[in-house]
Amino acid sequence: MSKGWESKSVEEQQNVAAMPKPVIKGNVSDDAEKKRRVQALAMQRERILSERTASPHRRSALSAALIDIEEKLSELGWTLHL
Template sequence: MSKGWESKSVEEQQSQAAAHKTAMTNNGDVDEAARKRQRQALELQRERVLSERTSSPHRRTALANALADIEEKLAELGWSIHL
């Protein structure tokens, strides 16, 4: 009788481990998708900043600071400049 109980317990543990692994994989997919969306949004912001032209030195400084901030955030996400 105890062998049957042990095998059911092991089977249940394996089932729970598989469910946990599946949940972690799904969470990883969700996290990866969120990081991808965030990276795309930052890339669009970067392109917008790069496309702006101004004669105001204050505005140019603000744009340079914004660009540096965006590129720092992108670097944290593993992004590098594509030449």
């Protein structure tokens, strides 16, 4: 009996998670999500900048990743603060 109950609970949780979330422009949750995304990208950028390597292939990959992250940040309105 407990197996059936657990599977129904899991199925219900999956259905709730699969439901589309309402998107409202200017919503506080949208602003918070944007802020979290900018923060995550900025942290990735800092990690890439802190890496040191002698491998030219690795440096090339890091450079490409840095360019991609900075493009995403600029799309979100982020600017470099010196």
